[in-house]
Amino acid sequence: MALAELLVVEDDAEIADELSQALASHGYQVVRAGNGRQAAERAQHRPPDLVLLDLGLPDIDGVDLCRRLRALLPVETVIVVLTARTREFEVVVALDAGADDYLTKPFRLTELLARLRAHLRRRATTAGPPVxxxxxxxxxxxxxxxxxxxxxxxxxxxxxxxxxxxxxxxxxxxxxxxxxxxxxxxxxxxxxxxxxxxxxxxxxxxxxxxxxxxxxxxxxxxxxxxxxxx
Structure with a gap:
């Protein structure tokens, strides 16, 4: 049984293939989009539990797409951006646009998997302390x-x-x-x-x-x- 449905938004087919296979092998149900238009269409048609969003897309700025996905998706959907941008203010812009987390390329698969597990645990937790x-x-x-x-x-x-x-x-x-x-x-x-x-x-x-x-x-x-x- 799949852990969760995960939308991978990545225009590099080789990277998308490797990432999708690795995630599927760990139980995720993976859906792919090669550009921003496909990502928005798939997110609107069937909102995923998680989104891995590469900011360097060919047809739309990744931050703009992140903002659009956040408007389309339920608040509990987690958006993790993948970026080669290392300057702090650029990452902050992505977080302000609606991203919940980020990973800087290149990253280790073990770290990505740990973060996804943490996000899913957080989603599943309903109990909490008082106000x-x-x-x-x-x-x-x-x-x-x-x-x-x-x-x-x-x-x-x-x-x-x-x-x-x-x-x-x-x-x-x-x-x-x-x-x-x-x-x-x-x-x-x-x-x-x-x-x-x-x-x-x-x-x-x-x-x-x-x-x-x-x-x-x-x-x-x-x-x-x-x-x-x-």
Whole structure:
């Protein structure tokens, strides 16, 4: 039985073949699209559980397609972008466009599989702690909504999980290894830049909703601390 239906959006046929075969061998039901138009059509016709999206497509900018897929797909569908773009701001743009995660090429299949398993586990988890309140911040883990005062903050799934972990230990330093284990997967390397990119995006969204107030402090060499501002 397939673990989940996964849409691979990749214009390089050789890469798509190898990736599809590897994923299928691990139980995924794989559907392929060689360009942005096909991806949008297939996503609309039959929404997948997960999307692997190469940003370097021939017919449409990958970030624009990511934004379109996010509008078409259910909120629980996970979008993981595959990119050769290594500059942080380009990855942040993709996350803001609706991606839940990213991998920089070249990547190891074992890491990709670990991330997919983590996303599927997160989708399947329905229980959670009570509503978390820290100062003006309210994190409702049941509705997965965040407010600062009366302002709702729109977060992507991983950003929400990251905030819930930090706010749940407000005032204390939360180590990088714990964040990687609880928000992602304990098979990942603690040195992954993924955590830093997500913290950067989360920090910016919180500040935009709160007159520029920085609520997440970096504790060098340790991790991050969520501050209980009024």
């Amino acid at each position: 978390i309140r820290v100062g003006a911040t309210t994190v409702d883990t049941h509705t997965r909504r965040v407010h600062i005062g009366d302002t709702e903050v729109r977060l992507r799934p991983k950003e929400f999980d990251l905030l819930a972990t930090l706010a749940g230990s407000a005032g204390a330093v939360v180590g990088r290894s714990r964040l990687m284990a609880e928000v992602w997967d304990d098979e990942w390397l603690e040195t992954s830049k993924t955590l830093d990119v997500h913290v950067s995006a989360l920090r910016r969204k919180l500040a935009d909703a709160d007159d520029g107030q920085n609520r997440i402090t970096t504790v060098r060499g340790k991790g991050y601390r969520y501050e209980a501002h009024p």
